[in-house]
Amino acid sequence: MIKTFAPAQTLATLDERSSEIFRRIVESYLHDGGPVGSRNLSRSLTQALSPATIRNVMNDLEQLGLIYAPHISAGRLPTQSGLRFFIDAFMEVGDLPPDTRTSIETQIHAAGNSQSVEQFLTEASQILSGLSRGAGLVLATKGEGALKHIEFVRLDPQRALVVLVMQNGDVENRIIELPAGVTQAQLIEAANYLNAHIQGLNLTDARREIARARDTIRTELDALSRHLVETGLAVWGGTANDLPARLIVRGRANLLEDIQAGDNLERLRTLFDDLERRENMLQLLDLAETGEGVRIFIGSENKLFSLSGSSLVVAPYRDSEQRVIGALGIIGPTRLNYARIVPMVDYTARLISQLLR
Structure with missing residues (x-):
């Protein structure tokens, strides 16, 4: 199981009622992307609370910077800080379901029979895209042949x-x-x-x-x-900071499905511009290499995707000497199903590491 760590100071300020309301707001956002109001929350909470009481709690959460109202009289959405807090404090990440594990294994091993490493990694990127409904990304350092x-x-x-x-x-x-x-x-x-x-x-x-x-x-x-x-x-x-690399992205159309307004379309174009910049590609390796296992970056938490407002779930894959030789992950909107995608990326990275040794 992949562990997350809670910011204790913020967590200590929330009682059971506040925690549940906050979790319901985030879970609703991750499910359908829209704000949730006090009346709808009152129907789903385990405690019987009036809409007025819920609004007071929501105001407190807003003061903490965890949620915000996109429009006057609208429901609430989690802020970027709120999403990070939710992931660190409340999200439980377990093992992959057996059917998903089997699907990844079957597809990765089939892709491993490709004629070249690049074809194999391209297939891996496509597999991640298909399983996540996001864009699958693989950064492959250019191998040194004999x-x-x-x-x-x-x-x-x-x-x-x-x-x-x-x-x-x-x-x-x-x-x-x-x-x-x-x-x-x-x-x-x-x-x-x-x-x-x-x-x-x-x-x-x-x-x-x-x-x-x-x-x-x-x-x-x-x-x-x-x-x-x-x-x-x-x-x-070359050096570690000037390593030739290939960036493979599959499933861009999946991101387009989340486009609802012109500003979102422009942000998506910005994301793709970021991906095409040669000098930024190796930042993905840096992101993966500086931490153990899977790392989650939400919106502006990393400079590479700061303008597009996208989330990135990324993990390194390694050679037989445990050196990081590439990174893979999933790019998507901030309402990604993180609990499902984190073990998916982690398992895929470990399989690729095994097959490339």
């Missing part, structure tokens, strides 16, 4: 194109900055050295191999070639 051949192609005096041919047939082109004064002969010399020493290694291991062989490089290559090799590999390998 190198077969490297070639340097000069573009201008300061830059060169690096052609990386992988053993699985993939070809990647990357641009590096050249040391001042490097010659074409030195480009060829550096490529020949690399092809002789790091064939079959991925870029991370190749970088380590070059570091270990640095003394040998000093004797076998002149200073410019050595600088080219060391600088080139450092650029290709």
Whole structure:
């Protein structure tokens, strides 16, 4: 079971009656998205309370910042803070129902037979979308394949194109900055050295191999070639903050079903703009990696989706060494069925981790 933690100070201010009214307001919102008024609440509470008494409690909850009235004389809706409080204080998240677990297992294992990892992850994104009625999202860091051949192609005096041919047939082109004064002969010399020493290694291991062989490089290559090799590999390998990645989103039409007004449509466009921004994609990895298991972000709680007002339920998936290599989750309106979606995302992430090892 995935645990949530209650903000004790706020919880202590609510008596049993206030807690029940607050929970009913949030549950009604999560169910149908609309505000609920005192008269309707009086029919559903376990305690017999008059609408006037309920209104007084609602006013207290509003003073605490947990609910608000969207219009004069309207019922109440939970605020973003109220939703967060509800999730932390009241939401119970248990195991997946057996039929849902079986459905995820069947679909994920079938997708695991895809021809490529990207196809597999695309299927996983689609599976999450179909099960949640939200948009399924998968962020996949670009895998480092084994190198077969490297070639340097000069573009201008300061830059060169690096052609990386992988053993699985993939070809990647990357641009590096050249040391001042490097010659074409030195480009060829550096490529020949690399092809002789790091064939079959991925870029991370190749970088380590070059570091270990640095003394040998000093004797076998002149200073410019050595600088080219060391600088080139450092650029290709990247860093944790500059890791090539693919963003896969499926089920956008599900979000459109929740559109009820023009401002919502504009917010949805903003969400998709956020998703397309290259510099923001890796924030998803940061969100997943900084906490254990599933994390829930409501509206402006994370900068990536602050303008669209959407919620994100996200979890990391890991390789055989327990390193985070990607993240998956569900994007939807703030009235997502969190109690159902959290274990769904968690279980899917664990299955994908197993299949990618």
